[in-house]
Amino acid sequence: MAVQMNKDQDGLAKRALPKGAAWADEARLSAKARVEVTGLPTKRDEYWRYTDPKLLTSTEAPYAAILETDETPHFDQLDRLKVVFVDGVFDAAQSDDLSAQGVVIERLSDVAALDIHWAKDLYGTLETAGQSPVARPLAALNTAYANDGLVIHATGNAAKPIHLIYLHQDETSDAMLHHVIKVDPGAALTILESGPAAARFSKVIEVDVAQEGQFNHVQVQGRDHERRAVTHCFARISRESAFKSFTLTFNGVITRNECVIEILGDDASAHVAGACVGDGRDFHHDDTVFITHDAVNCESRQVFKKVLRNGATGVFQGKILVKKDAQKTDGYQISQSLLLDDDSQFLAKPELEIYADDVACSHGSTSGAIDETALFYLRSRGVPHKEASNLLTLAFLAEALEEIADSDIAQELQDRLEGWLGRRNA
Amino acid sequence: MLEIKNLSVKLEEEDKQILKGVNLSINAGEVHAIMGPNGSGKSTLSYVLSGKDGYSVTDGSASLEGTDLLDLEPEERAALGLFLAFQYPVEIPGVGNMTFLRTAVNAQRKQRDEPEMSAADFLKEVRARAKDLKIDADMLKRPVNVGFSGGEKKRNEILQMAMLAPKMCVLDETDSGLDVDAMKLVSDGVNALRSEGRSFLVITHYQRLLDHIKPDVVHIMADGRIVKSGGPELALEVEHNGYADILAEVA
Numbered sequence: 001m002a003v004q005m006n007k008d009q010d011g012l013a014k015r016a017l018p019k020g021a022a023w024a025d026e027a028r029l030s031a032k033a034r035v036e037v038t039g040l041p042t043k044r045d046e047y048w049r050y051t052d053p054k055l056l057t058s059t060e061a062p063y064a065a066i067l068e069t070d071e072t073p074h075f076d077q078l079d080r081l082k083v084v085f086v087d088g089v090f091d092a093a094q095s096d097d098l099s100a101q102g103v104v105i106e107r108l109s110d111v112a113a114l115d116i117h118w119a120k121d122l123y124g125t126l127e128t129a130g131q132s133p134v135a136r137p138l139a140a141l142n143t144a145y146a147n148d149g150l151v152i153h154a155t156g157n158a159a160k161p162i163h164l165i166y167l168h169q170d171e172t173s174d175a176m177l178h179h180v181i182k183v184d185p186g187a188a189l190t191i192l193e194s195g196p197a198a199a200r201f202s203k204v205i206e207v208d209v210a211q212e213g214q215f216n217h218v219q220v221q222g223r224d225h226e227r228r229a230v231t232h233c234f235a236r237i238s239r240e241s242a243f244k245s246f247t248l249t250f251n252g253v254i255t256r257n258e259c260v261i262e263i264l265g266d267d268a269s270a271h272v273a274g275a276c277v278g279d280g281r282d283f284h285h286d287d288t289v290f291i292t293h294d295a296v297n298c299e300s301r302q303v304f305k306k307v308l309r310n311g312a313t314g315v316f317q318g319k320i321l322v323k324k325d326a327q328k329t330d331g332y333q334i335s336q337s338l339l340l341d342d343d344s345q346f347l348a349k350p351e352l353e354i355y356a357d358d359v360a361c362s363h364g365s366t367s368g369a370i371d372e373t374a375l376f377y378l379r380s381r382g383v384p385h386k387e388a389s390n391l392l393t394l395a396f397l398a399e400a401l402e403e404i405a406d407s408d409i410a411q412e413l414q415d416r417l418e419g420w421l422g423r424r425n426a
Numbered sequence: 427m428l429e430i431k432n433l434s435v436k437l438e439e440e441d442k443q444i445l446k447g448v449n450l451s452i453n454a455g456e457v458h459a460i461m462g463p464n465g466s467g468k469s470t471l472s473y474v475l476s477g478k479d480g481y482s483v484t485d486g487s488a489s490l491e492g493t494d495l496l497d498l499e500p501e502e503r504a505a506l507g508l509f510l511a512f513q514y515p516v517e518i519p520g521v522g523n524m525t526f527l528r529t530a531v532n533a534q535r536k537q538r539d540e541p542e543m544s545a546a547d548f549l550k551e552v553r554a555r556a557k558d559l560k561i562d563a564d565m566l567k568r569p570v571n572v573g574f575s576g577g578e579k580k581r582n583e584i585l586q587m588a589m590l591a592p593k594m595c596v597l598d599e600t601d602s603g604l605d606v607d608a609m610k611l612v613s614d615g616v617n618a619l620r621s622e623g624r625s626f627l628v629i630t631h632y633q634r635l636l637d638h639i640k641p642d643v644v645h646i647m648a649d650g651r652i653v654k655s656g657g658p659e660l661a662l663e664v665e666h667n668g669y670a671d672i673l674a675e676v677a
Contacts, residue, residue, distance in 0.1 A: 374518045382531075
């Protein structure tokens with residue numbers, strides 16, 4: 001299972017690709033060729049200027065201690081269909097039966113062996129499209145070597161959310177998963193993801209949302225301190241469709257989340273949001289987002305908030321590209337950090353590139369400390385310093401959490417954040 | 427109730443002496459007013475009492491019911507029963523007014539080893555108090571003071587005061603930015619809270635607030651000291667003649 005990602009790529013050429021049907025072999029070979037052309041990322045690459053990819057590309061076996069916790073598992077109160085992966089390997093015994101109304105769920109390893117399957121038109125296709133104008137070699141590497149994942153087809157209103165649970169049990173696991181998702185016209189699907197997944201985790205999701213389809217995604221990454229993760233979400237959305245994705249990240253020595261969305265149909269909307277909390281010099285979190293508007297009257301939002309303390313680092317690279325004919329585009333982008341001390345840092349690169357002339361796009365980025373005036377106001381009302389500081393920290397994150405459509409999920413994530421802050425300030 | 431002796435305070439950053447020996451004694455149930463020209467130290471007094479950073483006490487003391495206030499954290503002073511109604515109430519985006527109120531009420535109770543107020547009791551109480559102050563459900567739901575008008579902010583201060591039921595209330599220019607109707611509403615709210623066990627220190631520039639909240643004692647503050655004290659008639663004197671006469675008299 002473990003795939004070593006060698007910087008000089010000597011190992012890469014020798015490594016065996018998973019075997020499948022002709023279309024799958026072809027997709028994997030072509031992905032491997034893409035990596036060979038670009039090479040794996042290094043800190044010298046402009047796109048990796050603020051995040052050193054070394055921990056993601058190193059050949060040495062990563063080690064990540066497993067966090068012992070007796071907390072309630074994520075989304076435990078929700079009626080959902082559970083699919084469990086342990087260190088990147090599907091676990092049938094712990095998973096629910098994969099059949100549900102309005103949705104067909106299959107395993108990539110099964111699908112890749114079939115000569116005829118709709119996934120052949122999508123697997124690696126959106127990832128390939130997302131390689132331009134910026135190369136994303138780690139995503140191509142995933143397309144080439146991932147052997148497991150889910151292939152999900154929403155044919156109607158999926159009866160319940162599908163919850164992908166990523167358990168981490170092996171301290172040196174090096175896991176790759178690749179999910180392919182198709183949302184039919186007018187269909188609706190919610191995907192939830194949670195867990196540390198592995199010592200090192202690479203994940204790609206390719207999502208194709210047809211007209212009037214709705215795709216809703218919430219993922220929680222954490223809380224193992226030494227885990228490393230690189231995730232890519234490639235989405236292509238059509239007329240009057242809605243794409244919504246929210247990521248909450250706790251801890252981790254490196255997390256790079258890339259989200260690449262192409263809006264191809266009129267009157268569609270794409271929202272990507274995230275909140276992260278990090279404590280310590282070895283916390284590094286990077287949100288890299290690229291949204292392309294290529295249709296009329298579409299809306300996109302990017303809302304990212306990071307709470308950083310004790311020397312933690314946060315990165316945001318966000319771009320809105322509005323093509324020539326994408327008139328009436330409404331694009332919004334905000335990235336903010338709350339720095340709880342002088343050692344922490346936030347590096348932001350907000351970008352707008354607009355070729356249409358009738359658009360409304362705005363972007364903003366801020367870094368700041370806790371508002372002392374508000375802190376005193378709370379304390380003067382009897383709220384102790386730590387509690388007041390936590391309340392203001394949650395208030396800072398609120399705008400991002402508001403992006404979550406489901407209020408029960410939003411409440412749960414808020415409670416988890418409160419727990420995290422409480423543990424820090426105990 | 428509140429005992430201030432020879433309180434001397436300077437601004438930490440500028441090394442500038444603001445209070446130069448303030449003496450003030452307020453008994454339980456009394457309402458005292460402090461008037462004085464700009465820069466006399468009125469607001470500084472309210473901040474020092476409530477424990478705001480940035481001031482250093484160079485001499486003197488301040489105690490609430492015999493407990494020294496000056497060594498305590500702001501939240502400890504609040505739990506003892508001290509309340510400051512801010513001249514400029516602070517906006518806190520992202521924190522709902524109700525959450526704020528309930529957190530404050532229960533944080534104080536916790537510090538006093540009292541049981542927390544149940545959600546149902548809290549809701550009942552806050553609704554009744556809000557109604558008296560003409561604060562609607564929307565204002566309770568919105569983030570603290572965000573988008574509130576000047577009058578709404580001041581009413582929200584009085585609502586907090588009502589919910590926290592402090593012993594010693596310091597009102598810092600609560601009349602600033604209020605029109606006549608709003609001033610009446612706020613004053614009614616304050617008057618409703620007057621009781622034998624509760625004292626008030628009302629800081630104001632104008633006598634008109636004191637028409638509504640009738641003080642027992644009026645103090646005139648100038649250059650960091652209380653230079654004259656008297657009955658309500660002292661406020662009228664200021665209203666008619668300004669501070670010049672009084673300041674000349676005591677100089």
